[in-house]
Amino acid sequence: MKSKFRIILKWTLRVVGALVLLLLAAYGVIYYQSEQRLNQVYQVTPVKLAIPTDSASLALGEHILAIRGCQDCHGKDLAGKVFIDDPGLGQVVASNLTSGKGGIGKIFTPEDWVKAIRHGVGTDNKPLLVMPSNEFFPMSNADLANLIGYLKSLPPVDNELPVHNLKPLARVLYIAGPLSMLTSAQKIDHTQEVVDKIEPAVNAEYGKYLAVGCSGCHGQDFKGQEMPIPGMKASANITSTGDLGKWTEEQFMTVLKTGKRPDGRQIDNKDMPWEATKNFKDDEMKAIFRYLQTLPGSQNLQTSAE
Ligand code: HEC
Ligand code: HEC
Structure with a gap:
């Protein structure tokens, strides 16, 4: 009996080992x-x-900053914060963008700003973590210059932050796929031409330009998707095959401004960042609405397509 037990134990240990x-x-x-x-x-x-x-350009830059959701990750005052703090995944820190202590404002050259925002790479040319530069890449040169101008004018805030710490699970998900958005640099065709300037207009073309910032959460086809970061709610289908198809332009604008859906349900800013989208001008919201209506699967395709 004893030796049989030993043999089983030995083999169990071998298999486990x-x-x-x-x-x-x-x-x-x-x-x-x-x-x-x-x-x-x-x-x-x-x-x-x-x-x-000049103050006119800085005001344009401030508007771009507000609608692009930079503050969701870098904090209201842009002094940075620990953006992901998850026992399984580890820590990812969004940088202090001001010229205060621990900030990059004093050291960054214009080229460094462009590399970070448009290309998603740091001063060492290595990919930045979580920074969604694939959404910012198509931003026109004029818009990008205004944005950087505004960032350089920020009041300095001292905020020294910890370093990133990726746990094994984050690395597994990064390589396996679900967390591949961890670095946006590899998703960008860095040689693509970018327009110098795009004139604002209330049409689908300008709406498409603005809606790039929605695709990170709502998906490339805007039909909604599960979010890769734990605790984040799945996004909604915002083509007109979703609930949006039954809403008027006015109701759509109310959601972007207040998070309140026509049925009265209040959407949490943590899920859908309406504190950022409320900064769109009415004309910009109308342009986005028109663009969403031209998307495949849309019931309104006939009426809105040129
Ligand atoms: C989804 C979250 C998120 C959003 C939105 C976001 N960032 Fe970032 N950003 C980060 C994180 C995290 C880092 C740190 C990356 C690293 O150190 O690897 C970063 C890094 C940067 C850097 C480089 C700083 C450095 O230390 O090298 C700049 C510049 C920057 N972001 C500007 C912006 C601007 C401007 C916007 C809006 C147009 C923006 N970010 C939007 C998360 C975000
Ligand atoms: C950080 C992720 C994120 C970004 C960026 C984002 N959304 Fe959302 N959005 C969500 C989530 C999540 C929901 C679902 C929230 C809920 O149902 O409680 C949602 C819901 C919505 C809804 C309501 C749809 C419905 O059927 O209830 C609309 C409209 C919408 N988003 C439009 C936009 C537009 C337009 C943009 C870009 C300007 C945008 N969103 C950017 C995450 C995001």
Whole structure:
């Protein structure tokens, strides 16, 4: 009896040992792959911009900052904050963008700003974490210059932040796919031409330009999707095959301004950032509404397509 038990124990230990070794080896491979991707060097050529300092341009820059949701991650005063703090995934920190202590404002050259915002890479040419530059890449040169001008004018705020800390689960999800958005640099065709200037208009074309900022959450096809970050609510279908199809332009604008749906349900700003979208001008909201109505699957395709 005793020896039989020993044999079972011996084999159990062997199997468990082999499994542990296998898991360690698999994680070794994932760790190596994630380190490679996180340390990949991107040789981008940042466009040379004349950064404006006049108050009219800075006001335009402030508006872009407000509608692009930079403050959702970098904080109201843009002094940065710990953006992801999850026991499983670890910590990701959004930088202090001011010229205060711990901020980048004093050290960044115009090219550094362009590299970070448009290309999603840091001063070391390695990918920035979580910074959604794939959404900012198509921003016109004029808009980008105004935005940087405004950022350079921010009052300094001292805020020294901790460093990132990616836990094994984050690395596994990063390599396996669900968290591949962790670095946006690899999703951008860095050689693509960007327009110098785009004139605001109440039409679908300008709406498309603005709606790029919605696609990170609502998906490339705007039909909604599950969110990769734990605790985040799935986004809604905002083509007219979703509830939006039954809403008027006015009702759509009320959601962007207040988070209140026509049925009275209050949407939480933590899920859908209406504190940011409320900053759109009415004409910009109308342009986005028109664009959403031209999307495939839309029942209103016939009436709104040119
Ligand atoms: C979804 C969250 C998120 C949004 C939205 C976002 N950022 Fe970031 N951003 C980050 C994080 C996180 C980092 C730090 C990346 C790193 O250190 O790897 C970062 C880094 C940066 C950097 C580089 C700073 C450095 O330390 O190298 C700049 C510049 C920047 N963001 C500007 C902006 C601007 C301007 C906007 C709006 C147009 C914006 N960000 C929107 C999360 C975000
Ligand atoms: C940070 C992620 C995020 C961004 C960015 C975002 N949304 Fe949303 N949005 C959501 C989520 C999540 C919901 C669902 C919230 C709920 O139902 O409680 C939602 C809901 C909506 C709704 C209500 C739809 C319905 O059927 O209830 C509209 C309209 C909408 N978003 C439009 C937009 C537009 C337009 C933009 C860009 C200007 C945008 N959103 C940007 C996450 C986002």
